[in-house]
């Protein structure tokens with residue numbers, strides 16, 4: 001009988017390079033304790049949806065606009081996640097802050113990747129390229145990425161893994177973003193997903 005795997009849902013909004021890193025880690029055997037069973041996007045035109053379809057993963061689009069309110073949007077996502085028997089929710093470039101109504105339903109079951117070393121350059125307003133702009137503006141010499149559990153405080157949950165990346169004198173927000181993704185995010189996100197999946201299946 002094949003070993004039981006944690007069922008993973010990945011929530012996305014854009015390009016989906018972190019989703020791709022998870023798909024690749026699954027085919028390379030870096031993720032073995034979990035299986036990506038669903039991708040939910042809050043943006044119907046996210047390229048991440050194409051990546052999921054190419055990999056044969058079920059997709060769903062849930063938008064705040066269609067749902068009418070934050071509460072209805074979160075309730076619709078909860079229904080979709082519960083209908084699919086999801087164990088772990090991975091926020092991979094998901095650009096919508098989730099309220100306590102959602103996060104409290106999945107304690108230590110939601111994980112997020114953030115493109116800085118938390119507690120620097122995080123919280124409300126710090127997302128995507130803005131994080132790297134802020135790091136360069138401040139003049140820090142080292143940045144990186146953090147994977148953490150998600151609770152009701154934006155970027156405030158328990159840290160699972162971090163990886164540092166040196167800043168170069170000629171970095172632009174774009175060059176820094178690419179290097180932080182390649183050297184940090186695409187590595188620690190799959191490793192964290194494997195770690196949490198493994199803990200979940202061994203608890204069951």
Ligand code: GAR
Nearest residue numbers: 014015016017018093113115127128
């Ligand atoms: C990634 O750099 C991710 O860390 C960041 O958005 C990018 C999404 O890229 N997330 C946040 O800033 C969340 N606060 P992707 O769609 O190619 O994975």
